[in-house]
Amino acid sequence: NAGVTQTPKFQVLKTGQSMTLQCAQDMNHEYMSWYRQDPGMGLRLIHYSVGAGITDQGEVPNGYNVSRSTTEDFPLRLLSAAPSQTSVYFCASTRGYGAKNEQFFGPGTRLTVL
């Protein structure tokens, strides 16, 4: 049981490049999320999914796309990277719902956009 895995762990991009951050979970959770973490800002929700085939926007969705073709995978795509997207990105998988929910976070991807 690997929990939530993220790849790559580190990435450097040039402005305008595109890339996909991978996230996978083996806990059969329906709910998955992507966050970015910046100094002094806590974690901000980018996109989330309540199940395969269903995605929705979070607090800071601009510049990011997601898809959810399977329960296990929830990739985050940057279409045209910008320096403002330099951040640490966390994927999370949620067990339960409402007050009973528990989020499991991956180890993060540290992205630098030059």
Place this chain on the structure above:
Amino acid sequence: TQLLEQSPQFLSIQEGENLTVYCNSSSVFSSLQWYRQEPGEGPVLLVTVVTGGEVKKLKRLTFQFGDARKDSSLHITAAQPGDTGLYLCAGDTSGSRLTFGEGTQLTVNP
């Protein structure tokens, strides 16, 4: 606009001291969670508080949810170097969708 405000933002104390971290909001939450994050890793859930006035204890850590479910506190007794980390509170406003505070970076010096 930060929905959840944590204070202090940074805290450096000596081993054996007590400390309290606060998480405040003008919004009411159905539940509130506390996470601890170590460098290079994702946050790990410590506790969830649900009922106004609820107090939960996890060894030397005591968590309290405000009566109005708008604020929470984390108290650590006799802090140890192993308690060092970033402590995050997160409020549940819509099912499983969480809003995070900016975090409190705690350093416990031996």
